[in-house]
Amino acid sequence: MYVEFSIFWNSILICYLNYSRQLCQWLWPKLLRKLAKEFMDSRNSYRSRRDDTKPGPSGMSRNEAYSLPSSWGGKQYLREVDLDVVREIKEFMSNGEDMFRFPLVTAAFEHEADKVYESLHIQELSLSNVWNVFRAMLPLLFP
Secondary structure, three states, X not given: OHHHHHHHHHHHHHHHHHHHHHHHHHHHHHHHHHHHXXXXXXXXXXXXXXXXXXOOOOOOOHHHHHHOHHHHOOOOOOOOOOHHHHHHHHHHHHOOHHHHOOOOOOHHHHHHHHXXXXXXXXXXXXXXXXXXXXXXXXXXXXX
């Protein structure tokens, strides 16, 4: 009797860990992408101090230097690209969307997790609330 009971609880625990792992592999990358975007937005808009001894732009943000190369004596060397070619490449790459998912996160799970996440009306996902979001989503995804 004890062995059967132990096997039963072990199988439930393994199942639970697999579910929680699947949710982790969906939720934490979502948070990391958000944090990386916030960092890059902040870093690229940061205005550096002026240094006339430095070659290249100074006293402006990276966004300004990139957008207005003539303001610091730079030249615009970007090449014009055919947007139809870019769209075609993006369409081709979107067929392989599964390449960018963790192994446990299927497209169907991602769709369900997105619906549950939206239903919780979370104002902002952050390091301080990610565990609370995880605990709220787990029973809704895996009742």
